[in-house]
Amino acid sequence: MTKQKNLNGQSVESNHPKLMAGLSSSLKYIILSIISLFSIFPFIWMVLGATSSSRDITMGKMAIGSELFKNLGKLNELVDLPRVLSNSLIITVVGTLFTLLFASLAGYGFEMYRSKIREKFYNLMLLTMMVPFAAMMIPLFRLFSKAKMLNSYAAVILPTVASVFVVFYFRQSTKTFAKELIQAARVDGLTEFQSFFYIYFPSMKSTYAAAAIIVFMSYWNSFLWPLIVLQSNDKKTITLVISSLASSYTPDFGVIMTMIIIATIPTLILFFTMQKQFVEGMLGSVK
């Protein structure tokens, strides 16, 4: 009897907190849903916009229109689409591959072969990371203009191909790498670079994947530096084209939205196919 009473008493007592917990948990879902809606909304607007006329967009009409192909056609007349896409793609792919190669070699080098002098260089490099790009772009612009390299893919890629941030990222991730593997490889007679390519590289795939996403995005989306060095229309990247379309006196927003979708699709695909590696890699870098 007493036991039952006790049990009853307990359940009555815990009823109230349970109700509160239920309320606060549904509040949680409501808050998260609202924030999610805010986050996704501009994407919906982008898709609707690409199917609408410029007038409907500036009047704020929220509906699926029938102008998608018209917008695509107009876009194709205004800009050399294959050209612009391949400009962006070449810069991004070449830039990403070299950034990953150089940064992982250096991150590995700094972490595996420690010396006092190299630590000093490393700290100096980290210091340059604090310097805003604005302070570098003037000498960089003069450097490339003196070298007669303005308006080239190389001019876009070179200043960021040795990314200190990505070096830092690889060094942090290398801290969790099992160094005994390299010791074993040395005993087996592999050279240091062989060990790097055959042992380190395959075992750090998720780090490479995460770094690849970050670097890919930064090249694909870069604006200020390409705006400065790419001056002729045949070299312009997607971001430059979007910006110049939008800053014209009578911007056609239907066309612009279509271009924005084209610019966003690759990064969306990348994100959705490699989401897991992204979060995994980030975990490694923040630790």
Add this chain to the structure above:
Amino acid sequence: MKANRTRGVESSQNRDGWLFISVVLILVGIFNVYPVVSSFLLSFQTGKGAVYHFNGLGNLFRLAKDKVFVQALINTFTYFIFQVPVMIVLALAIATLLNDPKLKFKGFFRTAIFLPCVTSLVAYSVLFKSMFSTEGLINKILINLHMISTPIPWILDPFWAKILIIIALTWRWTGYNMIFYLSALQNIDPSIYEAARIDGASRFRQFTSIIVPLLKPVILFTSVMSTIGTLQLFDESVNITNGGPANATLTLSHYIYNILFRFTPNFGYAATISYVIVFFVAILAIMQNKVAGDKND
């Protein structure tokens, strides 16, 4: 013999160490260190075209009298002071909500809130420009919800244009910071919460006494990054408002760009302004580090 051999191994390893980092060292030297030094020297020079001569602190005196510069400085600071704290608190709160192991649809929420980060700064800026036009979508929605009676001149009014930039920045970057916090939260041992619950700590108390102190290194890291990012703001200023109306949203980087490529270029003066940004980034980073260090003791 033995000592000799280890020394041999050590020196060959030392050589390999240099080889691994050589490419990056050379490239960083040319494309980072040289520009930093060169623009520092340039900031004490003046001239037009290709001819420059030292004029000491002349550029600094010119800065003090330059109304557009002062305006750009105030604008940049307005963004930084209002936007960064709001975003970080918001990101922390969302991360805490998402860290609940019993939460359903966690993957969906996380993905949705992170999604703005996949857009390019130019693309989202133009999207926001189209949504916030005076007769556009956002005003229409706000009027329909009876939150306003007349349309807000988002892009045409100096005050609202700043608010628009802040809204845009918060939309773009909150999810990014949230992911950092979420990752860090998942590294916290769940038994710490358990212990706090047993001790009767409220949710809010858990947030301020456990989560915030444990996440301090990450919070510090993200706020330094956001600070640097905000001080360098360019894409949004160019593509949402084009610095207008009447320079009300012009940022320092945008002004530097205008001096270099819109007006008669003066590389020396532009370099001086860029070092103003360097100066503030350095000060803020030191301040934030100090704050963190004091609390650690």
